Amino acid sequence: MAAWVLHVDLDQFIAAVEVLRRPELAGRPVVVGGSGDPTRRAVVATASYEAREFGVHSGLPLRLAARRCPDAVFLPADAPAYDAASAEVMAALREFDVVVEVLGWDEAFLGATTDDPEALAADLARAVLDRTRLHLSVGIGDNKLRAKLATGFAKPAGVYRLTRDNWFEVMGGRPTEALWGIGRRTAAKLADLGLHTVRELAAADERVLARRFGPTMGPWYRTLGLGAGGTEVTASPYVARSRSRETTFQEDLTEPAEIGAAVATLARRVARDVAAEGRPAARVAVKVRFAPFFTHTRSRTLPAPTSDPDELERAAGEVLALFELTRPVRLLGVRAEFPAP
Structure with a gap:
C-alpha cells in the first residue's frame, strides 16, 4: 500500500456551525464577525457561500460587507461554539487508521497508508457529516503542499488528487500566487523577474532567485514551483508560535x-x-x-x-x-x- 497525505478542510466552517444552530438561515447569505453589528468597526471572520457571491470574504470590513450584501444576516463570532464543533470533527477523523495533524478549527493534515485514497476520503467525509452535520473537502497529495492545494480544487464537499504526475498539468499555467506560501507582494516581485506562472518559477535560475530573495527563500520559492514539500504528518499537539x-x-x-x-x-x-x-x-x-x-x-x-x-x-x-x-x-x-x- 502507498503512503498519502490528505488535507481536510471544512467548508465555510464558522458560517456552517451558525446555520446548524439556526436552521432558518440555510440558503441565506450569512456573515460572521466582530459583534455582529455591521455599523461598528470589525472585519468578516467568514461568509457563507451565498454571501461570497456578493463579494463578501474574510477580512473585509463589516460595513463594506453590508453594502455589498444588504440582505445578509450578520452574526457575532462565538469561539467556544467553534472549539466544540472542531473537537467533534477531529474526534471523528481520529477513529480512522490515520495520523491527524490539526492545523486549526477547520483543517488538518492526515497521514494514511492505502491503495485507494479517494475511497478513504469519501469515508472520512461521510463520517464527519454523520457525526457533526458538517461538510468537508479533501485534498489528496504525495506531500503536504500538493494535498493542501488539492483541497482548493475539491471545494465544496469534494475530493481531488494532486501529485507529481499531474502537477504541471494542473498548476503549471497558474499564477505564482496560487502557491501555498506565496502572497501578493512576493508574486509581484517574482513578476518583476519575469516569473508569472508556476511553470516559469519551477524553471527559474536559483542564483537569480537567491540574489533577489536571499540564499534561503529564493531557492525555496523554486521548490514551491516544482510542487515539492514535506511528507511527515505528526499527531503532536499543536504548539502556539x-x-x-x-x-x-x-x-x-x-x-x-x-x-x-x-x-x-x-x-x-x-x-x-x-x-x-x-x-x-x-x-x-x-x-x-x-x-x-x-x-x-x-x-x-x-x-x-x-x-x-x-x-x-x-x-x-x-x-x-x-x-x-x-x-x-x-x-x-x-x-x-x-x-x-
Whole structure:
C-alpha cells in the first residue's frame, strides 16, 4: 500500500456551525464577525457561500460587507461554539487508521497508508457529516503542499488528487500566487523577474532567485514551483508560535499619548497570555492599521526571552516608536512570539 497525505478542510466552517444552530438561515447569505453589528468597526471572520457571491470574504470590513450584501444576516463570532464543533470533527477523523495533524478549527493534515485514497476520503467525509452535520473537502497529495492545494480544487464537499504526475498539468499555467506560501507582494516581485506562472518559477535560475530573495527563500520559492514539500504528518499537539491581542477602535485614535496607552494595555494582556502559556517570548511585534485601511507591522527581537510584563510592555513601546504616527489609527495589535522549539 502507498503512503498519502490528505488535507481536510471544512467548508465555510464558522458560517456552517451558525446555520446548524439556526436552521432558518440555510440558503441565506450569512456573515460572521466582530459583534455582529455591521455599523461598528470589525472585519468578516467568514461568509457563507451565498454571501461570497456578493463579494463578501474574510477580512473585509463589516460595513463594506453590508453594502455589498444588504440582505445578509450578520452574526457575532462565538469561539467556544467553534472549539466544540472542531473537537467533534477531529474526534471523528481520529477513529480512522490515520495520523491527524490539526492545523486549526477547520483543517488538518492526515497521514494514511492505502491503495485507494479517494475511497478513504469519501469515508472520512461521510463520517464527519454523520457525526457533526458538517461538510468537508479533501485534498489528496504525495506531500503536504500538493494535498493542501488539492483541497482548493475539491471545494465544496469534494475530493481531488494532486501529485507529481499531474502537477504541471494542473498548476503549471497558474499564477505564482496560487502557491501555498506565496502572497501578493512576493508574486509581484517574482513578476518583476519575469516569473508569472508556476511553470516559469519551477524553471527559474536559483542564483537569480537567491540574489533577489536571499540564499534561503529564493531557492525555496523554486521548490514551491516544482510542487515539492514535506511528507511527515505528526499527531503532536499543536504548539502556539505566538500570542497576540488587538483592538479595533470605533473612533480613530489621533493623539500619540492615547495610542501609546492602548499599546501598553494590549502588551499587558499579551503578557498575561504569555505567562499562562508557560513559555517566555523572544520577539515582540506591533500592528498598526491606519485610516482608511493601511496596515503595517514592525517587530524586534528581545535581548533575551522573557515573560516579564514590564519588559514586554517596554518592548512594545519601543516597536511603536518605529512608526510614523501621522495618520489616524483605527486598529492596534501586539504579538509576542515564542522561540522556535
